[in-house]
Amino acid sequence: MFSNENGVKKNSCVFGYKHALLHRHRHYEDENEWGCGSWLEYTLVVVLASILLLGSLGLTLFWVIQYQGGFAWREDPSKEFNLHPVLMVAGFITFSGFSILLYRICRCCRRIYVKLLHTVFHALAIPCVAVGFLAVLDSHNLKQPAIPNFYSLHSWIGLVTMGLFAIQFVVGFFSFLVLLCCEGATAGFRAALVPIHASFGLTTFMLAIAAAVTGLTEKVMFTLGNTYSEWPEQGIVVNALAMVLIALGILVSFAVRSPTLSADTKLLVTERL
């Protein structure tokens, strides 16, 4: 699994190797060292993840428009609510998912561009999450009688997810972009933060999925009640949407941890056999 990096011989020592890895730019000839299996795995993950990430958003839109009456703003609180699932899936799943994946498996661009794209995709998620959050609060408060907020476990999980997302964004932005202004002095700190940021990033994505599936369970039970068990069309659509989200959870965590998929992991973690 060790590739011939620029200026690093195979018999150089661990410390020189690691040092060189930290300070090098990627070179396109690296790609040639990938075997056919790795390329197949890479293409399969990219294609499947794109289909599922866009599919989850498409399926949410289809469910909301087809079975829940579409969208409105404050003039119709029930339809205003419908903005909530669509915007939350767009922000927490589609944008965040693409952001995680492209950061991890983008093999064609320089590091700083990938970092900026990673930030932009996550930044795009922010207005979605903010408006999605306001939409549900608004629709609850405007209903006659008003629906209480923050009592259900879906809302508690959602709040934890939003909190972790915000911390990740702020810490990531300052640590990996702003601190670049004094690159040398902060390299050690940034290196130590990378596995923590990566671990909590994936955890936030999994929490978003947990929040989504509890929200879907709540909504489908409020809407369908006992008829849910009679396999109505809407129930199947919501279940299918949940399964797409679960498949995404499996695929993204596999892609993030797979040593063969990453463009940057040249030293394998030695784990117990």
Place this chain on the structure above:
Amino acid sequence: MFSNENGVKKNSCVFGYKHALLHRHRHYEDENEWGCGSWLEYTLVVVLASILLLGSLGLTLFWVIQYQGGFAWREDPSKEFNLHPVLMVAGFITFSGFSILLYRICRCCRRIYVKLLHTVFHALAIPCVAVGFLAVLDSHNLKQPAIPNFYSLHSWIGLVTMGLFAIQFVVGFFSFLVLLCCEGATAGFRAALVPIHASFGLTTFMLAIAAAVTGLTEKVMFTLGNTYSEWPEQGIVVNALAMVLIALGILVSFAVRSPTLSADTKLLVTERL
């Protein structure tokens, strides 16, 4: 992060180092190289994880006994159902969680004993999951009128979780224990399988949490209905249980990925800074 292993000098090459890591036994003097911060982090994770793993089971028992009438077998289907959440949490969360954690961060035993303990803990989860699954099927079928099975997204997520758990157990058992009989010939295959097994293991644990929180949402809405929004005691207990499960998801995925916590990760993954 590179320790002075037995027979491996700091200036030895990457390949010799990796080779030595694969074939050595752990030595207790390794422990001395851990700093105070690492020990603090380690102790904190072990204590907190133990509290949360036992706490989730304790809270489930408390909820079921205090608010759902306790247990019975086929003579009372409603109480037979109560075996389902308790046994599923015991199997998928408590036993599996301890198994993952002890494998990853056990620093005091030889590899083969840790492997066997990892297998035993997962094996203990199997009867829990099997009886928990039978209990819910039985209680649904015996009710008058019978409750249909496998219509809800909780049941779909649960089935996926059980499937992944079974695959993980069978593949893990054969690959990492049975194939040890021809140790040399299978080392490469086993090494390649380690990150996949670890990745899917953590994913199965996260799926179990997703299944649990959707199940709790379903049950609390069936039981409490609209009174859920009035902050009844039972609603708060169920929400608290869900938050313990979410905290476990965050803690376990952090512990598994943290390079400082692992007893075995001597080569750090070099990720983008």
